[in-house]
Amino acid sequence: MEIFSHNSNVHFLGLRKVSIGIAILLMLASIALLATRSLNYGLDFTGGVQVEATYDNPISVEDVRSALDKGGIENATVQSVGGTRQVSIRFQPKDDKHYTLQEGSSPNLDLISNDVAKALQATRSDAKIASKNYVGPQVGEQLRSDGVTAAIFVIIFIGLYLWVRFERRFAIAALLTEAHDVLVTLGVISLVQREFDLTVLASVLAVIGYSINDKVVVFDRIRELFRSSRKGDAEEILNRSINSTLSRTIITSLFTSIAMAALYFFGGPSVHGFAITMLIGILVGTLSSIFVASPILLWLGVSKKDLMPVTKENPELARRP
């Protein structure tokens, strides 16, 4: 079975002005979104409120969760504490005027816990609030800086590897496309205001890995075709490379998406964020492998002679000063 005609010859490079234009537009839009709406940071990053509730009779975590959802308290982390009659509820109160005290900017714990109690008692009258607390964001700060450091290292080392294995221009093109993919992925997360927690951060970092993997496959074919072709017309070779790797590019993202979709629909709420971010990232990464990476390469002026294996015993080279 073949979904894609093997002799497809779509002139992707011909669309480069349009595709790069769209890419730049998307990047700018993402930057604007991140600057204005920011990310909806989760508890891991912001800290929040922790309320412990006790019940006279056993209750399941799922019931508590649905009661909170109905009561308008969203994205709460509910965990059972010790037995089956006590639960810990952690969530980030919306920065509502209603919760903010007159004198300070910190939310009013009593008001919040009253709301939690109301939400819980709507379904179970035996619910009681045992304690309420702030959870500090300090650890989140540290983990956030770890994540940023990790991302920077990933970018530097991948760039170096591509420079050594391919050529400088490939490293630059890959990193530029990479920046595009990460920005647009973050932009989408910001647009839909999905909660940005640690697992989402992990998946943004995984998107970097996935999308670079995707680009390298196309680059590899470009290198191969440059070396084997006689003429070495850059635009034609780049186009041929994209076309001949097209079915692989799409099949792989299809397969990975299938796995991620399974995770999204059946993996439970704690991996929702991870799976959906991965799905967005896979889509963005696949499109940029086809439409963005190679045009950048063309503009950077990649040519046949850059990619020929260096032969040391070349008398021509030896005679040069």
Added chain:
Amino acid sequence: MSDFPRWRYFLVAVVLVLGTLYALPNLYLPKPAVQVSANHNAPVDQGLQQKVMAALQAAKIPYLDANIKHDVSRGDSILVGFANQDQQKVAADALKPVLGDDYTAAFNLQSTVPGWLSAIGGRPMPLGLDLQGGVRFLMAVDQNDVVDKQEIRYTQDIAALLKDKKIPFISVARGPTRGNGVNIVLNSSVDRSAASDAIATEYTDLNVTDGASTGNRFVLNAVIKPNKLHELSTSAIRQNLATLSNRINALGVSEPVIQAQGEDHISVELAGVQDPAEAKKVIGATATLEYVAGLGDARDPAVQDAVKTGNIPPDAHLYYNRQGAPFLVSKNIIATGDELVDASSGNDSQNGSPSVNVTLNSAGAAKMLDFTRDNVGKPMAVVYVERTTDTKIVDGKEVRTPKTTYQVINYATINGVFSNKFQTTGLGSAKEASELALLLKGGSLAASMDIVQEGVIGPSLGQDNIAKGLKAVLLGLSLVLLAAAIYYKLFGLVADVALFFNLVILVAVMSAIGVTLTMPGIAGIVLTLGMAIDANVLICERVREELRNGSTPLAAIRAGYEKAWATILDANVTHLIAALALTTMGSGPIKGFGVTLLIGILTSMFTSVTVTHAITALIHHGRKLKTLSV
């Protein structure tokens, strides 16, 4: 087929067998158990076992088995297995009053992995807190304590250095506020510049500056450089990590996760433990040891006076020992527990009385040598410092008050000059000696710590999560398998077999090196499985291309594998770099995910290239092929 040498078949077979073997323990679910262990050196023997069994029978709690487990590093314990968690809970509650304070009854999990599998090192993947439930503590290293200790140390070192170089000085003392370094007061500006040079050359970690000079007082200020302080706090974290690991191992918790978090935090996760008070007893007792000069014991009139009037000399502390006898000890610390390399109990060679043999590291040894040279015949004390944090709710807010208790655990006369190895005698009994040795060895923290956060996570979330995660893995896997088989026919089926083995080997490697499985880890497995097929897609597409270009089937396979390999390598190395960064720089869930991804990329490179090649070679071996099913 000549393409695929025999040794590679052998390699594939060996890896597959080993992978299956080491993945196997995960199929044996552990059963809930209660572990009874001794707090001090109380005996764990048949008598105790009888007592435990009798208590359970009296409470009518059915148990599966009760065995004494001998463990050299963790100490003996009795493990009682139960059919379910409810019985485990009731049993622990029933045992606690019977056992008293000398023993702890803690929740644990008993492995059901058969003996022969354990014998070859097979063990199941430990489950993370999010999957199994347990207790989590976040501890902060007290940075003030790090600064305090270091400034006191430099104060002594500088005084010794000036004495050594024969530079006269009026005083060497710590600055009035913490972090202001050491103030040295000298007689003349000549002395000051000499001292400044001497200190700067000897201690390159200090910033030496001239202070105010009035008449005949010439002040010099030595402040610890910021990067040295940073280095000190990171090494304090490292030392504390090691100490905590020792202590928690002694508790007998299965698979604790103890890791540094950020600059000055350590997170401790005890999966399977449900009672934070029990765990806090051990890790909350953040203890450290100090060797200090003894200034007097209970017979001393100065000590009696201090006890009576509360007038303690400014350079001394009034501490008590376990029996309540008072002692005066110097404020200056000679050596601390973090400079201790080893401690063992034994008998004094001269009179046969119990003793503890201590080995210090070189820094501690130098200071000990200096001190003992000047103080033979004088007393030295070992002080045990314990920090606990009381948490109270005041006005709805948590208020934490750290409490520090000091106890003199040994007070003895210095018999001779010694440095790195020395003997502490004068102990009451052999038991006391071995207890002290244990305390010395396991009880030293480089800097004190406070528990800043604690939480219990219930297992119900875990069971829910693990079932969903498992379902997602299996569903994702079967969908990808199906898609590959439909799209690539026979080659797809071969890839499917390889993908399945990839899961097996991935699980085997994670189990063998003891990676804790967390929910992000499961997400990592799913992602790995989705991406592992990429190598096969590359190979299959290549083979198809070669066939289209008119190659013979066998040549197409050969060229397909050869040409795809370069791409697979490049693509996977870049991906590997990303995973490596996540593993080394991330923490918490990011790290768990990174480790899984890292191992997954490595195993998938093997299975999707070498294993599929072996199977393909086996299928097409010796056949005259006209077409390929790809």
